[in-house]
Amino acid sequence: MNGTTDPNGPMYYKGIYHLFYQYNPKGAVWGNIVWAHSISIDMMNWIPLEPAIYPSKSFDINGTWSGSATILPGSKPVILYTGIDGAGRQVQNVAFPKDLSDPYLREWTKPDYNPIIFPCGVNASAFRDPTTAWLGPDGIWRVTVGSKREKRGMAYLFRSKDFVRWTKAKHPLHSSKDTGMWECPDFFPVSPEGRLGLDTSARGKGLKHVLKVSLDLTRFEYYTVGKYDYAKDTYVPDNTSPDNSTGLRFDYGNFYASKTFFDPVKHRRILWGWSNESDRAQNETIKGWAGIQTIPRVLWLDSNQRQVVEWPIEELESLRTKQAYIHDKLVKSANYFEVEGIQTSQANVEVTFDVSSLERAENFDPAWTDPQKLCGLKDAEVKGGVGPFGLLVLASAKMEEKTAVFFRVFKAQNKHVVLMCQDPKRSSLVPRVYEPTFAGFVDVDIAKTKRISLRSLIDNSVVESFGAGGKTCITSRVYPTLAIGPNAHLFVFNNGLEDIKVSELKAWEIRTPLMNGD
Template sequence: MIETGPMYFNGIYHLFYQYNPFGSVWGNIVWAHSVSKDMINWLPLDNAIKPSKPFDKNGCWSGSATILPGNKPVILYTGIDLEHRQVQNIAFPKNLSDPYLTEWERPDYNPIIVPDGINASSFRDPTTAWRGSDGYWRILVGNKRGSRGMALLYKSRDFKKWTKKQHPLHSGARSGMWECPDFFPVSLKGKEGLDTSARGSHVKYILKMSLDLTRFDYYTVGKYNEEKDQYVPDNTSPDNSTGLRYDYGNFYASKTFFDAGKNRRILWGWANESDYKEQENARGWAGIQMIPRSVWLHKNGRQLMQWPIEEVENLRGRQVHLRNVPLKKENVVQVKGVTAAQADVEVTFHIPSLKNAEAFDPTWVDAERLCGKMDSTVQGGIGPFGLLTLGSSNLEEYTAVYFRVFRNKHKPVVLMCNGGPRSSLRTNLYKPSFGGFVDAKLAKGKLSLRTLIDHSVVEGFGAGGKTVVSSRAYPTLAVGKDAHLFAFNNGTTTVIIRRLKAWNMARPLKMN
């Protein structure tokens, strides 16, 4: 269920996604289609694009949606043709007066872009188009040459005939195939989103690629030279697989779009399964969409901020809260009164003193490995402290979302982790402790965490959305009403829950 062409059109949100109508395994890929008025409650429609033409007979793979002048939506997607080449195709709504755009037509002049002189098995996922000051439309297509990943750039005056630029917009050595590239402007001022064709002195750009080698998404912040059609990352983060990520957990093949209704940029991401194939087949589905997020550039201009869209708060029900609760060494406090299998939790921790923080080893560059080495059971000076979500009554099972604070020369180093081997009693599951570092100054000793819990999904937002870490969990005991929520501290330094709010979350409904 990889999202492929999200868009906002005439008051309706559309989500197109990769889908196998015949099972939970990869294959028979179509563009499924659902619509919503709030991105929370959805109405599934008939599949929008199905393999049936010579240019997509063997699959309709990922792509994007663009709103053309005159308020006309168009879809670009990768088709697998009769020769099993990856080619780029176009589709239009059959009836613009249909508010849900249920039917789509593919003109016979497809494919509009073919892999001339390009590896035809590594040529996919066209981006949302943007229009330059010269009147030409531009798109990116993911590609690789040898081990070098790249975002090929194509230009068109009429959105029908496309010409490849000699050089890619950007590329990366030893990065492998760049899947699902995304390229969009962000404002240097405030949280407002920008249309993909926006430009000016108030704008920076984000280039994101999904690396097939690692199955993670990476991005850089940089500048775009339209005259040269060249993107140059700022020298503020690594331009490789050690760089910035939207999410340092189970999150891949993401896509953004501009929400003109609320003037914001929305990020969709996909989480894969790590369950047994037999369980996936029994359920009849595999892979889920994460909660959509608003994204904007942090005021320092060095990274993106992310936060669940405000509409998710409409699902909040009963609230419970804690205030000024000290968490001493090896202390666990149950948060009672909340339906812990489906909850929204916001907590602010206060660290009274940093003097007991352990020294940070500069060789600890891999946060996920560090979380695995120092999981929630390994006592530290400051931390681990945080939440034990999807916990069984006696804590045989739990998915831990937590922080550790280390001492460094210039400022503290904050590690954030999510997941871990105790998330399920089932053996032979992939149960990593995902992790990322948080660029937090710990002003006045405060550190915040918001956690969305939804049965098998735990999304953690650290420091107001500076770092996000998500995981999947498959508990055997902590299921439904038998799931519990705890706050904990396994560090020698007492940490205080300054404020904790938790809400029961209702189930989304089908849109009326």
């Protein structure tokens, strides 16, 4: 029985990808937190090792909480993490591999000079989750730690020459009013064009930065794209999206405490996120586990430079088996069809919808600023003009159970607004505690493209969807009772007045990778 939450310290070392994660070895609820450790050569098949970091010293005796890895010059990994000390204070500690010649990095040493950062003048119960550190042009390391000052979310900045002695900078890297505690901040550079990722310490003209925070208040994350001033050590968002809980999200669904790392092998920045259960806690105890890590995603800056784009890492393709293929199929108004020939309880579906006319798009009310509320109002069963169209995944044969993933196009003044929703309201015959419809707007010019793509990764109790090539991503947890194993069906539907064409649909069965010491 066990429970996992935040991904911690992802990194690549000597041919191996490492993922650590907050983990309760004694139960499927949060508690007794250690840094569990798994290794992989492809980030799909995983081998669990012994926990790497666990409470043992005065500076972490009450908990080993989240943190990040940094690769020091000479390819030496180091971990910064939050310890809960004997007095219950949140302090920042450092840990080093015991044996650098072991590519598995099985054992970690916590020097006695810890803690290296103490909550001086900072709320000691709101001071945690150090980021990956980065090196400034002056040869000095920087790291940020999440915090709050009253209701203001804070990313405190610390500097060090040797990674051992750290001093608090006069000004935080960034802060934002009324956002509450900033958990698990993540701060990294992105290239202004192309998909290649950058090392966290990369510098250069024209680079942008991304600052992501996880909000304890809402249990959602948001990020901004902005400019990092290396000389002043401040981050200023570009102001192209709100710098608060209404801002952009890596994922508009059940996705929290996320963290990226730079993969030096394929030169990509990879995003990990934790997806919590939405089930009743007693069911977690029965099934013996709770919480999952989502499929790793490559993340880059969109060519519009206003948002990031995410796409499942290509290694996922190695798990594809049997394929179904459909092309140029019309889905008439108020119609649907089934995708047959493969099992879809574990599947990867990629579909492109052609939208030939936007004439009948519903009018957009400018008061609809909250996509989630709008999807609650206009779910998949509410007929529209252009859309709702999309997929019904993990559906039972007679559709008593189904999770709808869909788009709806609206006509606003001088533009069209595209809404993407993932609606689990009818996902299970057994009512759940928490079944929110998740949604995000999709920043595309559909009048120009006349088409939109959708990719969904379906895995028994998880649906991860990527709209418009990964511009809007939504993860949900669902618990069907009929639509399981070979009884899970996949449909394409159109509940709008306008006909839609599936120009291409590819769907693959996905085989189960190695996990949990299989």
